[in-house]
Amino acid sequence: MVAQCQNKSFNGRLVAIGCNYEPWIALLEQSGWKTHCCYDLRTADSILDEYSPCICIVDLSNNDFSLNSIALRANKTKHVKWIAVIKKEQLQTDAICQFINNFCVDYFSVPIPSNHLLETVGHQLGMLEIEASSWVEITSQHDMGLFGESxxxxxxxxxxxxxxxxxxxxxxxxxxxxxxxxxxxxxxxxxxxxxxxxxxxxxxxxxxxxxxxxxxxxxxxxxxxxxxxxxxxxxxxxxxxxxxxxxxxxxxxxxxxxxxxxxxxxxxxxxxxxxxxxxxxxxxxxxxxxxxxxxxxxxxxxxxVPTLRERGSDIFMLAEKFLAKFATEYSTMASTFSEDSKQLLLRYSWPGNVRELINQVKRAALLAEGNEVRAEHFDLPSKANLKQSLRNIKDEAEKDVLVAVLETHRGQVASAAKDLGVSRATMYRLLNKHNIVPDVRHYNSSFMRE
CATH class of the missing domain: 3.40.50.300 (P-loop containing nucleotide triphosphate hydrolases)
Incomplete structure (x- = not known):
């Protein structure tokens, strides 16, 4: 069956890398395919990006390209069906066979049987259409687990x-x-x-x-x-x-x-x-x-599954989606975020991830009196609180180190200070700061019991 493209939702698009303008390409164009031949891999990159979803036929029969370079492109391209053109004896080469097995939907040995090729690319075009329609279907369901551009x-x-x-x-x-x-x-x-x-x-x-x-x-x-x-x-x-x-x-x-x-x-x-x-x-x-x-x-x-803090600007995109949803659900006027609320959303680490973001936006949608959501509508730590939290973490870590070093040196301040690389005066200052009172007798009695 000769592949016809007039009734397709998108025209058949085919990229031919390393292929001469041969009769089978002319036959494809007569059948409605839009083709583009190229020999430069950098040019192929931009064409594949523009043409995708498409079929890509790569001619490996003359060893004009590094197989690794082609494999890298095949691995990163999306919605592209790869077909290899080889010489029959190349099937004895492990690298060629591995490439075909890993990245290609089919292969042809030269000379290419035109009618068989037309049937193959026509079938793969249909598969691309099914994949594309399925993907539109899943992403149109407001599936927040897959929403974003990061x-x-x-x-x-x-x-x-x-x-x-x-x-x-x-x-x-x-x-x-x-x-x-x-x-x-x-x-x-x-x-x-x-x-x-x-x-x-x-x-x-x-x-x-x-x-x-x-x-x-x-x-x-x-x-x-x-x-x-x-x-x-x-x-x-x-x-x-x-x-x-x-x-x-x-x-x-x-x-x-x-x-x-x-x-x-x-x-x-x-x-x-x-x-x-x-x-x-x-x-x-x-x-x-x-x-x-x-x-x-x-x-x-x-x-x-990536954390919300790994998704960058997706945080704000998700927040806008959730705000529109909850504003409609609760019949509120909230529709935008103030600049300080945007900064708060992007600065917060979101330990509860998307679930926590949903709860916070739901709260903000309910509390907003006008159309703008402000920082105070979120139950999140302010910038000052974040600084205080970091300071507390640092202090706790410092205290833990002091206690551990004192235990190692059995309460001897001088040797503990030397181990930390600080003076005795600094050591005593740190001990006073954290209300640590070294009891040498305690460590000595412990030592005697051991």
């Missing part, structure tokens, strides 16, 4: 898009309040299971008395017409580090079961597992608190 959130969106189309288990890590559940829902909504159930299981609420793998077997079960019980969908295991040893073993047994194995004689499971954790699960594995085998089964594709 580098970290763009990388997160790309990882979600890539892994959603697969069946692999996903492991989400990140601080509390970063939106891990929203990310899990996005993965589900972009997957082939989007019309099936999405179930969140709080692992901290499960006990050893729960029915074996009931949270896997029954939570997404749909009764088919023929009576067969089929469980399908996505399960988010939230706070997976809180699973008991017994349930860790049950979950591991389920994951280790052969493909299409049943949990019951009349049931069949097709469940994708997304696990999330706010703690250091690798450390828990090292300490024997979490099953090593289960960790590796869950951690097939790891996504670290």
């Amino acid at each position: 580098k970290s959130i763009k990388q997160l969106r790309d990882m979600v898009r890539r892994v959603a189309s697969t069946d692999v288990n996903v492991f989400l890590t990140g601080e509390n309040g970063t939106g891990k559940e929203l990310i899990a829902k996005s993965i589900h909504n972009l997957s082939k299971r989007k019309n099936a159930a999405f179930v969140t299981v709080n692992c901290g609420s499960l006990s050893k008395d729960d029915e074996k793998v009931a949270f896997l077997r029954t939570s997404t079960a749909d009764l088919k017409e023929d009576g067969e019980l089929r469980a399908t969908g996505t399960i988010l295991l939230d706070n997976v580090e809180e699973l008991s040893k017994e349930l860790q073993d049950e979950l591991l047994n389920y994951l280790q079961a052969p493909a299409n194995d049943t949990l019951e004689d009349d049931s069949h499971c097709d469940i994708r597992i997304v696990a999330s954790s706010s703690s250091d699960l690798e450390n828990a594995v090292l300490n024997g608190e979490f099953s090593k085998e289960l960790f590796y089964r869950l951690n097939v594709f790891h996504i670290k």
Whole structure:
């Protein structure tokens, strides 16, 4: 079938790197494709940015380019389907095979069969359209877990898009309040299971008395017409580090079961597992608190959800979105932020991340009397309070060091001062500042007991 582009939502766009103007390019253009041939990789970078989403055919048959340079571009481009043109004997080269396997949707050996190429690029154009429409759908749902323009959130969106189309288990890590559940829902909504159930299981609420793998077997079960019980969908295991040893073993047994194995004689499971954790699960594995085998089964594709403080100007973009939402919900006039409130939002470290931002903007929307939200409408520390907090942290750290050094030198001020590299006078001043009274007798009596 010859690829036709007239009925597409966007015209077929194709970039040919290192390709001569050959008959197959002319045939593509006759079929409605907009093509661009180039030989310079820097020019290719700008063209790919402009043309994306597009098909990119790269001619590797003459070894005109560094394979590593092409691989770097293939790895960073989004919404680009790569097709390689090679000589048949190049299939004996490991690097070529690895490139094709990692980055290409197809390859052709010269001479290129024009009709076959047209069918391939036409199919890939259709796949690009599906991906593009799916991505618009997910980002138009006001999914705040993926909203923003910072580098970290763009990388997160790309990882979600890539892994959603697969069946692999996903492991989400990140601080509390970063939106891990929203990310899990996005993965589900972009997957082939989007019309099936999405179930969140709080692992901290499960006990050893729960029915074996009931949270896997029954939570997404749909009764088919023929009576067969089929469980399908996505399960988010939230706070997976809180699973008991017994349930860790049950979950591991389920994951280790052969493909299409049943949990019951009349049931069949097709469940994708997304696990999330706010703690250091690798450390828990090292300490024997979490099953090593289960960790590796869950951690097939790891996504670290960025903190709000890592997202820069996204903070203010999110705040504006939330303000519009809550102002409508609570019928208030709040619509803008004053300059001092903007500075406060950007300066604060947001230990509670997006969840804390939501609560703060909700409060501000309720308290604002006019259309402007001011700094006093937030329950956040002022600049003076932030300075005071930093001073307290510094003082506590200084006190801890003094006590530790005194203990090391068994209350001997002179030797402790020498160890710290300060004079005895400075040492006594610091001790007075923190109300520390060294008791040499205490340290000596402790020493005698030892």
